[in-house]
Amino acid sequence: MPGVSFASIRSRKVGLILAGALLCVLVAAGAIRSIRLQANRPTPELSTPVLAIETITARSLYYNAAARPWIAKDKPALLQKDDTGAGSPRARAFAQATQNPKLFRQLDRELRFDALLLSGDPTQYRPLLEHLIETNDWTLKYLDHTSLIYERGGKQRWEPADLAAIRRRFVRPREEATFLALAATKMIALHMLSPAEQLLAEAEQRDARIPEIWQARAISRMNQGDFVQAFAHIERALQLDPRSLPALGTKTQILYSTKKIPEALALSAKLIEARPEDPALLFYHAKIAHDAHAHSEEISALEKLVAVAEREGQPASGYRIYLAQAYAADGQAEPSIAQFTRVLADSNLSGEQRRFAEETLAQIKKRSGL
Numbered sequence: 001m002p003g004v005s006f007a008s009i010r011s012r013k014v015g016l017i018l019a020g021a022l023l024c025v026l027v028a029a030g031a032i033r034s035i036r037l038q039a040n041r042p043t044p045e046l047s048t049p050v051l052a053i054e055t056i057t058a059r060s061l062y063y064n065a066a067a068r069p070w071i072a073k074d075k076p077a078l079l080q081k082d083d084t085g086a087g088s089p090r091a092r093a094f095a096q097a098t099q100n101p102k103l104f105r106q107l108d109r110e111l112r113f114d115a116l117l118l119s120g121d122p123t124q125y126r127p128l129l130e131h132l133i134e135t136n137d138w139t140l141k142y143l144d145h146t147s148l149i150y151e152r153g154g155k156q157r158w159e160p161a162d163l164a165a166i167r168r169r170f171v172r173p174r175e176e177a178t179f180l181a182l183a184a185t186k187m188i189a190l191h192m193l194s195p196a197e198q199l200l201a202e203a204e205q206r207d208a209r210i211p212e213i214w215q216a217r218a219i220s221r222m223n224q225g226d227f228v229q230a231f232a233h234i235e236r237a238l239q240l241d242p243r244s245l246p247a248l249g250t251k252t253q254i255l256y257s258t259k260k261i262p263e264a265l266a267l268s269a270k271l272i273e274a275r276p277e278d279p280a281l282l283f284y285h286a287k288i289a290h291d292a293h294a295h296s297e298e299i300s301a302l303e304k305l306v307a308v309a310e311r312e313g314q315p316a317s318g319y320r321i322y323l324a325q326a327y328a329a330d331g332q333a334e335p336s337i338a339q340f341t342r343v344l345a346d347s348n349l350s351g352e353q354r355r356f357a358e359e360t361l362a363q364i365k366k367r368s369g370l
Contacts, residue, residue: 052147066120122189
């Protein structure tokens with residue numbers, strides 16, 4: 001609205017619990033990446049979490065969305081009676097818990113898990129993984145190229161030397177290099193940088209044409225603040241596989257971290273085209289669009305996030321708060337007020353969220369005269 005400034009409202013920083021990691025770089029949820037091999041068809045041991053699932057014996061198992069279809073296929077006895085389908089309330093709650101450690105703890109109090117299975121790309125479950133690393137009350141029992149397994153009260157922690165037995169399954173150089181690169185990616189997510197670098201050096205010796213090697217190296221260097229080398233590594237990964245969504249996601253984060261906001265926004269838009277309803281992609285795109293002052297793109301991404309969350313039965317109020325702020329930054333007082341009003345009707349809001357929504361709504365009404 002003319003004459004109304006919402007800059008001071010938009011600039012406030014608020015801690016919100018959202019169903020999406022703020023700085024995760026992003027791949028398709030619920031799927032393990034395709035593996036390029038010399039043969040046309042990847043071996044199941046390399047392309048699926050079958051080896052990890054074989055090792056699990058748990059009465060009460062927590063698993064993420066990427067692991068569930070393989071459990072249902074290979075070891076359905078691990079699923080509970082109330083988990084009859086991928087859209088069951090239990091499955092939805094488990095999926096949400098990867099982004100919300102408080103929800104994971106609530107589930108654990110109710111179900112008393114014996115083991116945790118996390119499969120697929122670590123960026124899809126980073127909030128939960130970082131929580132497990134910080135609290136250190138679960139024992140890492142198993143790591144391979146597809147999965148992590150944690151055990152309650154385990155006495156013996158996984159060590160990099162434990163990979164040797166699995167590694168022997170992959171005899172062709174390209175298979176072994178892929179295995180090593182993907183295992184190193186898991187180790188980088190666990191902050192095991194030195195042994196991960198050793199695996200990546202060995203993978204390069206086996207076959208330097210594996211894009212996952214350079215993708216992992218880019219993530220490692222980025223995590224250490226070396227964005228120049230990270231960019232060189234991710235460019236090499238993309239030369240080997242220009243359509244790799246994980247590599248494109250990592251390049252987006254490097255561009256954003258180095259303040260190349262317009263370039264990051266353009267690349268993020270390509271990722272959205274490929275995965276138009278991926279919550280992590282949408283939220284990251286909204287963040288980049290906000291910093292680029294691209295209000296219409298930010299609003300569009302947040303509106304999609306709200307729609308996806310509501311369709312899947314997930315909380316949407318966190319996204320609505322950001323959407324209301326985006327409308328305010330764009331000078332659209334009425335839709336901003338409407339979103340904050342819907343937020344305040346949510347009885348599950350945290351005290352912090354409710355206070356922020358009430359205070360900001362009052363400011364918008366006062367400044368806009370509505």
